[in-house]
Amino acid sequence: MTDSDLIPEDDRLLADLQHGFLFLSSLLDKPVHDADDVYVGRLYDLAVSVASVFPPVVAFLVERGRLDPFPLSGRWTDVADVSGPIIRLGVGMRALTPSRLDTPGEVLVRETLLDKQIVDVNGAKVVRVNDLHFLKLGACDLRLVHVDVGTRGLVRRMGWERHIDAVVRRLVPRARYLGAERLIRWNYVQPLALDDRAHSIRLSVMQRQLRELHPADIAEILTDLDLHDRASMFRSLDTETAADALAEVDDPRIQSQLLDTLPEEQAADILEEMQPDEAADLLGELPPEKSTALLREMDRDEAEDVRELLTYEPDTAGGMMTTDLVAVADELTVTQTLDRLRELAPDIENIYYVFVVDAAGRLVGVLNLRQLILAEPSTPVREIMIDDPVRVHHTDSRDSVAEIVEKYDLLALPVVDDLGVLIGMITVDDVVSHIAKQAWHRKLGY
Amino acid sequence: MAPETRVLDRLVPSRIRGRWAQRRSGLLARLTLMLAVIGPGVITANVDNDAGGITTYTLAGARFGYSLLWTLLPITLALIVIQEMCARMGVVTGKGLADLIREQFGVRVTFYIMAALLVTNLANTIAEFAGVAAALEIFGVSKYVSVPAAALFVWWLIVYGTYRRVENVFLVACLFYVAYVVSGLLAHPPWGEVLVRMVVPEFHWRADYVVMLVGLVGTTIAPWMQFYLQSAVVEKGVRLADYRYTWYDVIVGCFIAVAVAMFIMVACAATLHQSHIVVETAQDAAIALAPLAGKYCAALFALGLFTASLFAASVLPLSTAYYVCEGFGWETGIDKKLREAPHFFGLYTALIVLGGLFILIPRFPLLGVMYVSQVLNGILLPFVLIFILLLVNRRDLMGRYVNTYLYNVVAWGTSAVMIGLTLVMVGALLLGY
Numbered sequence: 005m006t007d008s009d010l011i012p013e014d015d016r017l018l019a020d021l022q023h024g025f026l027f028l029s030s031l032l033d034k035p036v037h038d039a040d041d042v043y044v045g046r047l048y049d050l051a052v053s054v055a056s057v058f059p060p061v062v063a064f065l066v067e068r069g070r071l072d073p074f075p076l077s078g079r080w081t082d083v084a085d086v087s088g089p090i091i092r093l094g095v096g097m098r099a100l101t102p103s104r105l106d107t108p109g110e111v112l113v114r115e116t117l118l119d120k121q122i123v124d125v126n127g128a129k130v131v132r133v134n135d136l137h138f139l140k141l142g143a144c145d146l147r148l149v150h151v152d153v154g155t156r157g158l159v160r161r162m163g164w165e166r167h168i169d170a171v172v173r174r175l176v177p178r179a180r181y182l183g184a185e186r187l188i189r190w191n192y193v194q195p196l197a198l199d200d201r202a203h204s205i206r207l208s209v210m211q212r213q214l215r216e217l218h219p220a221d222i223a224e225i226l227t228d229l230d231l232h233d234r235a236s237m238f239r240s241l242d243t244e245t246a247a248d249a250l251a252e253v254d255d256p257r258i259q260s261q262l263l264d265t266l267p268e269e270q271a272a273d274i275l276e277e278m279q280p281d282e283a284a285d286l287l288g289e290l291p292p293e294k295s296t297a298l299l300r301e302m303d304r305d306e307a308e309d310v311r312e313l314l315t316y317e318p319d320t321a322g323g324m325m326t327t328d329l330v331a332v333a334d335e336l337t338v339t340q341t342l343d344r345l346r347e348l349a350p351d352i353e354n355i356y357y358v359f360v361v362d363a364a365g366r367l368v369g370v371l372n373l374r375q376l377i378l379a380e381p382s383t384p385v386r387e388i389m390i391d392d393p394v395r396v397h398h399t400d401s402r403d404s405v406a407e408i409v410e411k412y413d414l415l416a417l418p419v420v421d422d423l424g425v426l427i428g429m430i431t432v433d434d435v436v437s438h439i440a441k442q443a444w445h446r447k448l449g450y
Numbered sequence: 451m452a453p454e455t456r457v458l459d460r461l462v463p464s465r466i467r468g469r470w471a472q473r474r475s476g477l478l479a480r481l482t483l484m485l486a487v488i489g490p491g492v493i494t495a496n497v498d499n500d501a502g503g504i505t506t507y508t509l510a511g512a513r514f515g516y517s518l519l520w521t522l523l524p525i526t527l528a529l530i531v532i533q534e535m536c537a538r539m540g541v542v543t544g545k546g547l548a549d550l551i552r553e554q555f556g557v558r559v560t561f562y563i564m565a566a567l568l569v570t571n572l573a574n575t576i577a578e579f580a581g582v583a584a585a586l587e588i589f590g591v592s593k594y595v596s597v598p599a600a601a602l603f604v605w606w607l608i609v610y611g612t613y614r615r616v617e618n619v620f621l622v623a624c625l626f627y628v629a630y631v632v633s634g635l636l637a638h639p640p641w642g643e644v645l646v647r648m649v650v651p652e653f654h655w656r657a658d659y660v661v662m663l664v665g666l667v668g669t670t671i672a673p674w675m676q677f678y679l680q681s682a683v684v685e686k687g688v689r690l691a692d693y694r695y696t697w698y699d700v701i702v703g704c705f706i707a708v709a710v711a712m713f714i715m716v717a718c719a720a721t722l723h724q725s726h727i728v729v730e731t732a733q734d735a736a737i738a739l740a741p742l743a744g745k746y747c748a749a750l751f752a753l754g755l756f757t758a759s760l761f762a763a764s765v766l767p768l769s770t771a772y773y774v775c776e777g778f779g780w781e782t783g784i785d786k787k788l789r790e791a792p793h794f795f796g797l798y799t800a801l802i803v804l805g806g807l808f809i810l811i812p813r814f815p816l817l818g819v820m821y822v823s824q825v826l827n828g829i830l831l832p833f834v835l836i837f838i839l840l841l842v843n844r845r846d847l848m849g850r851y852v853n854t855y856l857y858n859v860v861a862w863g864t865s866a867v868m869i870g871l872t873l874v875m876v877g878a879l880l881l882g883y
Contacts, residue, residue: 118556121779132779158778231545232543
């Protein structure tokens, strides 16, 4: 079986045109000889330039002995041949310098990629790199095209590929193991262990792709990462993506941890971007000094909403509701109401219900979008609204809210205070997530 | 300060009631934080006193009387140093031990460590099921019934996610160890002698003594505990600023573990050793509780051994599957579907099934396997410890939180002593002393 049988379709075309592929594991620790055939040491690491879409190998490190802490480094253009059992240089040993590589944008692959975790942006998963896959153009031009995250990569690293293949082929000739490398194309790989400079170069490429992921996927990636990687990835998201992803993270401990990793100003920006009820839930999990500081940093209006919401117990209707809603006075006409709706809609999550209040702010009726659109423009809303709609008091329990929403099949449920004043609404998604969470917690046994 | 901010400040205490009011300040807040951070160390200590632990301490007291008591002080020191290193590594790097070994030492080293750990942990899992079998045999339940039932129960606990709920039940069940404390006191051991032999080292050039020594260290400082503790600390997401609470937690856990060990040994020495009883079954081991429970001692012992074994049997296979998968980069998590994490569920199930199957072999020496598994732990310990030490001393990982000189002396010393003891043990066994 040749290498090219293992390669996804679109890459095979490339491979046919050129000379094939090779794995990092087949190069590492190979003996390196110089132009005069003098033994220099063993190949320890390769450096690639991450600025390209498929990074070329630009430099290498040679380890002289197990105990010698200072490797020699050289430019990849000095290498004459990599296909034989030894790597041959085109220059003398003196051309190599005893120093670490320190060029911006160049990354040592063994140090930063091999055995480390990466984010597979395409599959929205955190995986561990078992091997790296290079495309070989001409004699020595190597381009990093894939990372290998499959079990075969592990076996190859152990040096057992040939034997295990032989055994598997004999026992289970059609085993999936034999045909399937799990390769991830480099353009879908977000490395986590890059230094800052290489990171920023890589990031500009990745951010676009990350933004295209569903926030729930980003949240899952964040949850899968360890503490430090989680923080660095979260910091690299733009405010809007960060806010969406943060709201999707299920574990309140991880949420507050993430917010903690940002400077207060940035954390406040993210909170402003979130729905007030989500922001309030999050702030409720933080220590009081921290949440006070964040609220102070936030935009005044947004902070006021969140503060309001924070006064309610988390397990009550008040704690579940959002203040983002459309309420109109009962003397308005349908046209005026629609105008008001148009004006408010961009900032509001749920516009399918319009609540009608009297002069004192008491809830007197509700309209749905359908009614508004079908009604005669000059009709006062008082005449077409549903009087005395179903409502809950802000102290009502979560369970009773869920019950009512379920019973009446509502998309949103208004919340009132002791005087009947409309103070917020609970959208069906918050109720559903509560029901789902309850089922989930029962499963986890919290 | 801007006037606006001041207004807000004044607003906060009066308006923000509800959930903020539940958060107290001062002492109470600190206590809450402490309780939130506390856990991994104390839980690890209690899981550690499992079937293998109880058996090893019992045999140590029964066979050698008070002559092994002196080992407990150095073991405590080593245990604290080692556990603290792992907890610190977890907090500073945010990564599990298997994770770090893979990232820093590559596939080969990871493979051999994981293979050794898998074998040792399988032996430990067998020991836990042996504990279940031995305990229920006292009540007349055949092992052919008890072990499959226990294996199914443990598997169900995790796969249906009820583990967290029962964890507290298990922890409460650990109060069983108090029985040994009371029994040890009621047996009226010669306290003067006990104290002297706690601090005066003695050594006997006999194979069984050396094997017991390796087993004692191995059961108290089990290799898998280090992986478990570090993962638990990472899981908790403890921040560096709150590290001292984790430190307390680890220290308290270590002292609990060793105190339990001491009282089991004293109780057994004062009863079993005193009356020259050779412990061959769990029934014999239960006599150590006779001063407290009289004729009910067997039932008390069985109950304690049963819960301790079941507790460890639910933690051990799971954590083994976790860090083996972590090292190899396979998907993990009990909330995943079978298809998403086949390696994880495969390993987990295999450990439980194999662990149970061994016990079903007719005339399988239940007490023997509990003891031998702990000796295996002792043999593996120095190798795991060497990797822990190499990692914790790396400045690029740990920054200024690398080990101090004193720590290195204690930890390297422990490795050297354990390797030495293992060699002496192998030599003595081969020469037939």
